Amino acid sequence: MLDQQPKHSLFIFRNHLTDDFIESLLDDYVYNGIKVYLFTMDSLKEYEDWDEWKEAKKRKLFGWWKVPYQTDYQGASVSFIDGKVTNQQIYDYVCHHTDFPSKLYEAEHSPANQHLIISAGAGTGKTTWMIERFLFLKHMGMEDLFFHSAFITFTHQAAIKIRQRIIQRFRDYYEVTYQPIYLKWIDEVKHLHISTLSAFVETLFEKAGIHQPIPVTEKLRSFRKRKKELMFEAIREYTQVSPEAFRPFTKTPRENLVELLLKMNELLECQYLGSLFHVKLHFGNDQVGFAPLAKFVLKYVHQHLETEKKELKQWEIQDVVRYLERMVVMKRLKKKWNLRYLLIDEFQDVSPVQVDFLFRLQLATQCTLTITGDAKQSMYRFHGTEYTSFSALKKRLIQQGESVTTIHFTKNYRNTPRLVQQLNTLVMKWGNQLASFPASIYDQLQSMRPIGNKNKGIVFGPFAMGYAESENQAFRQLLEQLRGTDTAILVRFDYQIQEVIKQCEQLGFFCERSRLGNFYRSLPVREMYILVRFLLFPENPSFAYALHRSSYGVNTLSNDQLIEQFEPDQKVILSLLEKQPDFIYWRQMQELAQRKPIFSILRMIIKDLSPHEVYSQRFLTRMKTIHPNRDIQDFVKEARARRMEYQMGVEKLFYLLRKHFSKSAATLYGMERVLRKYMETDDQEMLDPLSTEYTGHRFHVMTIQQAKENEFDHVILPYTYDPLVSDSRTVVFLHKENEEWRLNYRFLLSSLLVRNTYFMEREPQEMKEILGEEARLLYIALTRVRKQVFVHAIEENKRSNLPNTWMDLLKMGE
Ligand SMILES: Nc1ncnc2c1ncn2[C@@H]1O[C@H](COP(=O)(O)OP(=O)(O)OP(=O)(O)O)[C@@H](O)[C@H]1O
Known part of the structure; x- marks a missing residue:
């Protein structure tokens, strides 16, 4: 044709x-x-x-x-x-x-070797477009595209989603065409590198490495725990070499000092400044002499770590970046990996040093860059991210003679017309009034979703918990109204997640929280640990009582009974437990545990007692007692979900423990040690999520950072009156002055506000930066929603002149 x-x-x-x-x-x-x-x-x-x-x-x-x-x-x-x-x-x-969507079409079909920067507002289809662009490159005949491309995004979860979406697109093609080539491509996606920037750097390191055959995973470490230990050590040493200088801090818990110093160290690491700090980094002065302490500790940690890393022949990610940045390494890398396309999503969260690294990589490999992001969604300032990353990279590429095309998408596919209209007003006002909220005419978006009269965009109301009874009631009604829908409750800080979960449960509603890294602190693991300790120390009354109260025990004794009969030697606990119906069973188990393999004993106990059933039944009974007048439908669903989670948790733990003991004999003692270690230190392992068949009744609850790669039908923002700028918030940041770095800090020491000289100089500027950053976070929260966002708002009599809460920022849109 x-x-x-x-x-x-x-x-x-x-x-x-x-x-x-x-x-x-x-x-x-x-x-x-x-x-x-x-x-x-x-x-x-x-x-x-x-x-x-x-x-x-x-x-x-x-x-x-x-x-x-x-x-x-x-x-x-x-x-x-x-x-x-x-x-x-x-x-x-x-x-x-x-x-x-003409802009998307034109950008998708741009020449294959054209560097592209797509800078556009939320919900304009950037990530979706990037996948279509990749499909374009594939269809245009780059046979080995999967081997010569890398996709970078900001989180591990987002990387997983991108891979799934690419596979889904090939599946779509196959379902329509039935052509086997798409099945082949689905299989080949496994060769495509999709990861976070750090994992990408690790891969480059492996490919460029002269140190093979040592696997990269054994060479690279975060040294997180070691740094903490070194900090305690350094503080101890400081107290000895400079006892006078340490005097103002003697009453401060060491843990708090270390936490603050870790924060500072992390900032330096994000700028990869570790090895340079004694030359170019200045700490200023403050009224209590924190600057010399910080300098001493950070230097101590750095020097000791350098030596240890050399001895162990291990690296941190920033060492790898510095190593890779050397041109000779880059050139060797190019020979090993002919990287032709580098696609980076969420580019607003790339820090200046990372921009620098990516630029050098492009220079060495001559790969074509495709970059998407939205400067208004930059949210990792505490990691040294600047919302200026797009212009910085573009400038350097152009200086190098490269041609770069910037495209702005302005059609929004996620939010309702009403919400887009409200967001347009807010974005314009924030852009005009806040110095660090980067908005332009391209941020005036047009919603492509049908106009519906039901969905109102931002809805203000007394939707919060634990305040006045009228608010509790409004919140309860809202949860009732949104029950079973795709709704997320978004918060600013991690600790607020737990608060929301607790308060929702008090009202009889349940939440699904992000599972990242919390496996070893979940109930099935904690209770298994209790069981192991009980078997290991048969005469310890505390362990026996903890087991009795857990899902393994009959839980017939109450705390009140215990208090009534309390005696300091604790023997009374054991004698009370002896009278409980499961006493003989546990004696037998303790005896068997001395003779039989520990895995088979644990399996037997689980089979005999079904702790998942017990936990789920007790939960259901408790809910029915607390909320006697409520429809029990949700409680039944929640009990079912909890039973399944418990069971999955136990199975996962068995799998991990078996893996751990694959080369050595598993003993009770060894198992107690391993469990304790993981419970204290592991923040990576997570439990796989349950399917929505189990969790459909739950509300999602997460921080805005965690919500970034998601979208929901409804969002609730319950915390809108927390002060954005307040003395109780620790502020630490770096800035560069004449090629030298300055550490700025402000924190509360008991009730004394400590500020260093650099911070005081830059305080007004910093306060503006904080407001801009908060507006960017709020923008992300508001744009995760497809239909309606419910914002906690109360009647207010007086308004402050300067915005200092999210509500103040929101009111700017009126
Ligand atoms: N061309 C399109 N036509 C219809 N819907 C689209 C199109 N492109 C994207 N969408 C839908 O719009 C929503 C937002 O898309 P996407 O997540 O790709 O946007 P984004 O610009 O990356 O968003 P953000 O910056 O907020 O992360 C998704 O639900 C997606 O399926």
Whole structure:
């Protein structure tokens, strides 16, 4: 039908449609994996209901638009192959008169070797577009694209999602075309590097390494625990070498000092400044002499760590970056990995040193960069991120003679028209009034979602817990109204997650929280630990009582009974436990544990006692007692979910323990030690989430950072009155002055506000930065929602002049 066969897409304008034409569109193109965009002035009614059309549209391989009649184009018939627009007039006409996403189309079909920066607001389809762009490159014939490309995003979870989405797209193609090539591509996706920037750096290191065959995982460490230990050690030494200087801190818990110093150290590490700090880093002065203490400790940690790393032949990620940045290494890397495409999502969260690294990498490998992000969503300032990362990279590429195209998408596919309208007003005001909220005319978005009158965008109301009874009631009603829908409660700080979960449960509603890294602190692990300790120390009354109260025990004794009969030698606990119905069973188990393999004993106990059942039943009974008048439907669902989670937790723990003891004998003693160690230190392991069949009744609860890669039908923001700028918040940041770094800090020491000289100089500027940062976080929260966002608001009499709460920021939109 056409002189040249498209490889990826066909944009076709036809005045008059015939059945033959339509069939050939499907047979010749869509069923061969070509995306077709059809525009016509003819009627589409008789085709739109065809199942084949609907299916191809659902799989994003076919789209059609009715264009208003225009005499000039009556006999016109044009086709644009793989994005090459050969009739600008008709192209402009159809784009103007339809909702065709022309910007996305043009960007997707840009020349394969063009560096692209897509800088656009939330919900404009950047991540979705990046995947389509990748499909374009693949269809255009880069056979080994998977081996020569890397996708970078900000979190491990986001990387997993991108891989799933690419596979899903190939699956879509396969479902429409039945061509085996898509199955082959699905299989090949495993070769595509998709990861966070740190994991990408590790891979580069492995590829460029001269130190092989040592696996990179054994060479790279975070030394997190070791740094903490070294800090305690350094403080101890400081108290001896400078006891006078330490005097102001003698009453401060060492843990607090270490926490603050770890924060400072992390900042330096984010700038990869570790090895340079004694040359270029200044600490200023303060009224209590914290500066010399900080300098001493950080230097001590750094020096000791350097020596230890050399001895152990181990590296930290920042050492690797410095190593890789050397041109000679980069060149060797290029020989080992011909990296041709580097695609980076969420670029606003890339720090200046990382920008520098990526620039050098591009220079050495000559790879083509595709970058997407939104400066208004930059949220890791405490990691040294600047919202200026786009312009910094672009400037350096241009200076190097590279050509870079920047594109702004302005159509929003996520939020309702009402919400987009409200956001446009807020963004404009924040852009005008807050120095570090980067907004431009491209941030005035247009919602592509249908106008519905039910969905109101931002809704203000007394939706919060634990305040006045009227608020509790409004909050309860809201939860009741949103029960079973896709709703997230978003908070600013980690500790607020626990608060929300607790308060929702008091009202009889349940939450699904992010599971990242909390496996070893979950109930099945804690209770297994209690069981192991009990078996190991049979005569210890505290362990016996803890077991009795756990899901393994009969829980017939109460704390009150214990207090009543309390005696200091604790023997009374054992004698009370002896009278409980499961006493003989536990004696037998303790005795067996001395003789039999520990895994088989634990398995036997679980089989005998079904702790998951016990836990779930006790939970249900408690809920029914606390809320006697409530419909128990949700309680039953929650009990079922908890039973499943408990069971999965036990199975996972068995798997991990078996893995741990695969090369050594498992003893009770060894198991107690291993469990204790992991419970104290592991913050990586997570329990796999349950399917929505189990958790559909739960509300999601998470911080805004955790919510970044998600979207929900509804969002609740219960904390909107916390002061953004307050003395109780520790502030630590770095800034550069004449090529030298300065550490700025402010924190509360007992009731004394400690500020160093640099901080005082920059305080006004810093307060503006904080406001900008908070507005950016709030922007992310508001844009995670498809329909409505419920914001805690109360009647206020007086308003402050300067914005200092999220509510103040929100009121700027009125
Ligand atoms: N061309 C499109 N047509 C219809 N819906 C789209 C299109 N592109 C994206 N979407 C939908 O819009 C929503 C937002 O898309 P996406 O997450 O890619 O946006 P984003 O710009 O990366 O968002 P953010 O910056 O907030 O992370 C998703 O639900 C996605 O499925």
